[in-house]
Amino acid sequence: MTTATLPGTAFGPLLREWRQRRRLTQLDLGLAAAVSARHLSFLETGRSRPSREMVLHLSEELDVPLRGRNELMIAAGYAPAYTEHGLADDELSDVRRSLDQILTGHEPNPAVLVDGSWNMVSANRAAAVFVELVDPALLSGTPNVLRASLHPRGLAPHVEDLAEYAAHLLARLRRQAERAATTGLRALLAELVGYCRDAGIDPNAHPRDRIVLPLRLRHPDGPLTFFSTISVLGAPLDVTLDEVAVETFFAADDATARYLRRRFG
Template sequence: MRQDRPVGELLREWRHRRKLSQLDLAIQADVSARHVSFVETGRTIPSRSMVIHLAEHLGVPLRERNRLLVAAGHAPVYRERPLADPDLAAAREAVEQVLRGHEPFPALAVDSRWNLLLANAAAEVFLDGVDAALLEPPVNMMRLGLHPGGFAPRVRNLAQVRGFLVPRLARQVARTGDPELSALLEEVRQYGEEAGPVADAPTDIALPIRIEHRGRELCFFSTITTFGAAFDVTLEEIAVEAYFPADEQTARHLRKGVQ
């Protein structure tokens, strides 16, 4: 667990991460630059509403907003519960419905650290035959996709996939400052050489992946859907990755069902 640091130091770190000056933040948040300076240097302890206000303008994730609040001496305001919590039953059912509705094509839901939350039956394309140790909870899909014991050996365009995923994870680390993601990034970088980064557009919404499955080569592109939730950490961090057939052969094979 990270050591607690003063709220001003944490806010300054987020401001630097967003490449904003104190004046930039002050203008965006409609507060004085002097007040921003006093908060960052610890001369002023911000109120709960001010912490939330500045965090909103800095685009701080809900999990980290709670950390800012605690550092300022306030109670967290954003709830975090496991997806299996009874209070999230309706949300879980909604995600499950999205996954089922995508069949016979693969779809899965992950959290912000790429841990698998839910998957439809067709996602077996990726889980089949991987090292059992990698399927011990929590199953991490970034690790599973790039680890030599995962499904990486079955990916025919692995260099291209690595060239997309590793820089994407690096950007996520830079954006969030999450130490667990940082450790994951260092880990996956040990699995193989990185190809040149894949351009953000158009592959951010159409990453091709060619994977061998039971003697056939299947080709997919993927899209990611996130759900905004103003007051719930768990729901804010859910992402649904849906895989679509990139050719008619793949579509026909999956519609018939994997034998």
Template sequence: MGAPQQAGSAFGERLRDWRVRRRFSQLELSLAAEVSARHLSFLETGRSRPSRDMVLALADALDVPLRERNVLLTSAGFAAGFPQRPLEAPELTAVRVAVDTVLRGHLPNPALAVDGRWDLIAANGAVPLLLEGVDQELLGPPTNVYRVSLHPDGLAGRIVNFDEVAHHLLSRLRREVQISGDDGLADLLAEVERYPSVRSLPRHLDVPADVVIPLRLRHPEGELAFFTTITTFGTPVDVTVAELAIETFFPLDERTDTRLGELMPSD
């Protein structure tokens, strides 16, 4: 009789954490998940155990990431519901082909694929142009985009508008920590916030007049200026695919476009 109560309590604690993280009251969550507020209260305190469908309904209402939905399921005594296959798995062949197609097709512009903790998974032949001068220890494996971008021995000294870019990256990482509840991302945030290049940032910056915050990078062949887009996979049911993202770099000006064509001719 003790094990079910422990499982219920573990689930209830995690459920409450996610409800608070999403800033839902018990009433708001009960309405969103179509469950009585009383039953929801019992679930959080461990007085009631949820069904598998109830766990998934609550996770859906709270927009819990797939990785953490598995944690909710196992904490309630159920098997994980969402597989986490390695990208090399046969079942993910179509995903690998899609990633490779996007990366190759974006040449001569840089493009890269990262996992949920911003570790580099794949990159096209133009990405090394961005990484010239980066300390080899930062290039891993794994190569983490945030470490490379914000570390003093990484790109921090080469980014012309470092204050703007760093503020944007830190804001994005803090938001992802809050949204995902991922301890690995929280550890990464704590690490980069200790970097001297980050600690010396001004606390507030004026909003730039640009349409997007550019990345202006010093390069031996002259300054390169980019804006970036991030693409994710729609309707994933695999943790690896859900956390996979492709970041593509586009020239911000004609000079950068010309330089990239000279430095990295397309196939």
């Protein structure tokens, strides 16, 4: 006797993938979501089709990013639950204006706005302290911040303690690739790992146990030291806004602060 499956749905395998990425058993997810493990098994094997509300409920319990929630909705045969606009679209004009104010207001310290794949969307004037060290070929089109950081013609040759800094970036990207719905992050991770291996750096090294990891640059105008923070929007209901982030850099010593004030203040 064969088991019937519902045609035209890829929801089950996709749900299983997200559950496994969160390292949960069907029982674990069932207890958290108040759904029987048997019903979850039926959903994953295609023997049952979820309601729209069930898709959203399980997505919430699995902490799936908005892009991934839309993918689950489509796989289950429903329309996407969340909009996806470009930052240049009129619908996001107020948010983009506010993000630009954050970038400008952070001067004379550097700040960049990135999308979910670490492509640079915008930057303030002070970001020139990094940009001017990068081969212009890496900045054509839509530059990728992480690629520009570890590429041999990017920031990498100018970074003190490159091995430790690379370990930090790779660890952060691995965590993000594990949790995000943006599949391009895995390809980016593989690319950055290749740069590290070419430079004789262990791509699997763990960052040292520090409170804050400084970025120390050998700049033509003298040594500069920074630390950074990353900010995301609270409670976004648009895929684009769920993925954008602002990375802000701060001077980590008085000499760097004086240099930034003199040049960009």
